[in-house]
Amino acid sequence: MLTTLPGREWERNWRKICNILVNAFVLPHPERPVGVVFWEPRRPRRAARGTATAPGDEKFAVYAPEPVSAAEAATLQAAYHASLGEALRLGERTAGASGVLLLWWVLGVVGAVLLTLRAVEWGIGMTWLVGVAMLFTLPLARFGGDRPFPGGRYSRARRLALHLDVLPEVAGDEPRLIERSRALWQVARRLRGSTRDQLSGLEAHCRENGWPAVARFYRDRLELLNREVLPARRRLVTWRPRFAGRSNLPYTMVEMGAR
């Protein structure tokens, strides 16, 4: 039924070398816990040269303060799969129109710079007006433009999509991550104050304890809270990929039941 694709041979070879281990976390959040899957499939161990690792080692590890039901873990994994598809959609859309967008940027910048320089002769006020007006003609993201190139997120999603599979969901067993997760929940239960204060506290804890990806997640939540652009329901509930700024580690987020 399914045709053999050019990528499948490469994928099979890749899987011989390293196993896939996707880490998902149930993280504390002031309103309710959220499940976060980072787009970072870990490779638990590398096989010796020429030997294949056991296929049973591939798993979707969930780190949570309490056992997560199979249904909730399936929801997490479904959101992870869908978010990769969404990233591919955005990337392909950008790639499809990149030629036109590039031309728009080049001609737009040339036109804007030349006309603004010309406006210098008409006075500082006119220069400012012309500069602002010309800025609006550029394909800035706020006005519906996009980046001319899909970027690293798209290539990461493409790479992850190559070896996508329904992995068996298991409780995470890496001691370091278990310890980090437990400490984070302990801190969260002690935190009091407004949502903003609690998020700041969680972010500070993660930063101090060398967990930049989760710290970045809380920073994103804070920024979103500050912007207040989305209604309350949409603010928290999303499965779309989120891109964690400087740490550059995309993640998928879904809401979870109270714990």
Added chain:
Amino acid sequence: VIRLCVYLAPVPGGMALVAPPEVVEQVRAVGYLLQRKPQAVRVAVLTPAEVGEEVWREHIGDFIRRLTVVAGLPVATSERRLSGRWVAVLATWGVLLLLAAGGNLMQVVGGLWLALFFPWLRRVYHGSLERWARRPLTGLALMVEAPAVELLVHPGLTRLQGLLETNDVSDAEANSRVADACTSLGLIWLEPVYRALSSRVLPPGVWAPIAWQSASRSSTGISNLASEAAPAAASEAATFGSTDPDVAGAPPVQADSGREGVEQRTSSAAI
């Protein structure tokens, strides 16, 4: 193998297969994934309790086909961009700059950009984005073919069912109470569905009421909504150009495609 989740949610008088708008969006995203790399799809049906196969088996194939049709519909692009009125103002300004250029090269280039190239490039770019959004999602065909189905018991749905059973109130009131509980039970996507049911309007997303337990409760509202859902499904199918009677909202028939690879996994064992 790609995984998807839909809900077999308890409603007053029975159960309903529900795919809230967020799940429809997920299916659409999975369509892109399937388009890039064709592979099998496994649909997890989240249920409140162990449900007999006879309850859902004949409906699931039809439901997945409806879900696929709705997810495959083109989506309107809702991007913030400079409106046509402002573009017309800028283009007019560009023409005036050209008329008053007086041989100044910088002004000629700026005027040409505003009057000619900017409106043209903007139209071409947004046109290409819209054409791209209208592309058929051929990858979704794999979902219709023979999706494997597994049942997973969701503790939140179990609690919702308990709420429905214990409340001796009207259907609208019961739905409203369940909607209030959805958020804390990790089922926030179902909240608008129950809110719509309590207001006696069609829920958002895709849904199919099944397994009516008692005639007394089903006659009070949900069954009416079910009959209203059929024309809606028919219009969705008509837009998509499907001639499949199942998709067009006809009474459910044997869903043969859904039967293949059906795997029942009703244990609620925690991991």
